[in-house]
Amino acid sequence: MTDYYFPIKHLHMTAVGLSIILFVIRAYWSVTGSALLQRRLVRILPHVVDTVLLVCGVILAAMIGPNQPWILTKIVLLIAYIGVGTIAIKRGRTTRGRVTAALIAVAIFAYIVGVAITKDSGSWFSML
Template identity: 75%
Template sequence: MSAYYFPIKHLHVTAVVLSILLFALRAYWAVVGSEHLKNRVVRILPHVIDTILLVCGVILAAMVGPEQPWILTKIVLLIVYIGVGTIAIKRGRTPRSRLIAALVAVAVFAYIVGVALTKSPASWFVW
């Protein structure tokens, strides 16, 4: 393992925690129709955090070998999470649809975390 592995992994995990916390807050604001979503920091900060998360993830994947099935699973689920997340925060037409999308997005996110921890596409179902 490279000497940079653990610092990059730590930064990646920190970005994961910040990303889901900020997503949950923004999703809540989207469901209740809060004006906070229009705040410049609220619009920009998630992109900064998610860029850090993604860059660290790509570096880590390169270090462990991107051909791992669990890494491909995380990539596919990330695409699903992004799609459902946009419905939760921007594209959902009603508060109910935004709420349902937010709950699905959080479930997908939890599954991704399980894949990362178990190093298995089966995620939490391995244990």
């Protein structure tokens, strides 16, 4: 690993925390129909944070190397999280659908964090 690994990892983890906080806030505002969801900063900031998160993740994956199956698991789950997250915030037709999608997205996010911590595709279940 290079001297840059730990600063990039910490930036990645900070972006992870900010990303889920911003998602939960935006999902709540979506469910409640809040006008705050339309504010310019609210529309832009999550994309900036998620871009930092993704760029750091790609750099870390390149540093770690290609023979890590758990990284592929994180990528597949990330795609699922994004899809379900868009339903929770934008595309959900009903309040119930948005709430359900938000809860599923948070569960997927928690699974991704478990994969990152355990470095195992089984996530938290690999610890049982």
